[in-house]
Amino acid sequence: MKALIIHSHGGPEVLEVAELDPPVPAHGQVAIRVAGATVNPIDLSTRAGIITQAGLMADQPQIGLGWDVAGVVEAVGDGAGGFAPGDAVIGLRDLLSGPSAQAELVVLDAGAVAPAPRSASLVEAATLPLNGLTADGALRRSGAVAGDTLLVTGAAGAVGGFVVELAAARGIRVIGVASAGDEALVRSLGAAEFLTRTDALGDAVRALVPGGVDVAIDAAVLGIAAHQALRNGGTFVCLVRPFAPPSLRGTTVHVFEVWADGARLAELSALVEAGRLTLRVADTLPLTAAAAAHERLAAGGVRGRLVLVP
Helix, strand or coil: CEEEEECCCCCHHHCEEEECCCCCCCCCEEEEEEEEEEECHHHHHHHHCHHHHCCCCCCCCCEECCCEEEEEEEEECCCCCCCCCCCEEEEECCCCCECCCCECEEEEEHHHEEECCCCCCHHHHCCCHHHHHHHHHHHHHHCCCCCCEEEEECCCCHHHHHHHHHHHHCCCEEEEEECHHHHHHHHHCCCCEEEECCCCHHHHHHHHCCCCEEEEEECCCCCHHHHCCEEEEEEEEECCHHHCCCCHHHCEEEECCCCCCHHHHHHHHHHHHCCCCCCCEEEEECHHHHHHHHHHHHHCCCCCEEEECC
């Protein structure tokens, strides 16, 4: 099978489409014929060696790329009840060792897999697992409830957009922060207020909410600039550990790191079917164009996700 791998860290030029032996599902696993695998910022960090340098992944002679997957079950190992060949599924590979999701075939633990939303194509569905689980987990970790005011940075991005939709549906007042041209999009996702990204974010937020917001989810990794918008004793959720600000002014700072949770992913898939979560695909590309996808994502301004289609 064809799979996207790297043998060394560096720029997009180190990406290689290799011919590998197809993986076989073991006990409790399913093999998925990949229809779409999303390119995420974590893939760029993995390729560049940032994840390895940070001690978050062991160095290996060969690394497969890709977390998100949508496709059709091809084979099922013993003990992987609930799935059968031919099922349309989505899943998350959260341990990057060996071939990963950006390949023609991937093997996942059954607990990392969920039914794909029937209202979406498999390419669209491929954008849900990593970003959806990250947004949902960050919101749950924040403890925000109906009536709270929540600041979401990167509100037009894949994670931030899901946070806005999930929070607004729970009666949380959302202030979305993004580029000026993204206001219509962010408001359409459910944000009550919109602010253009600025260096003086704390002042801008406090002009809307005297005293500061109850909760902030920092999808854009602004760090202390976003924390300054938080009220005393509020809660801040960071998605990248090295950029977590200190717990100043009695605040609580959480770092949320996503993991594969098939049960919760099934609930998010159901929200997509119900029209309560929006899947956004910016473009599709073949595995052989992975370098171009990395370059486009690194340049910024991509709305929705780039999906590799084996």
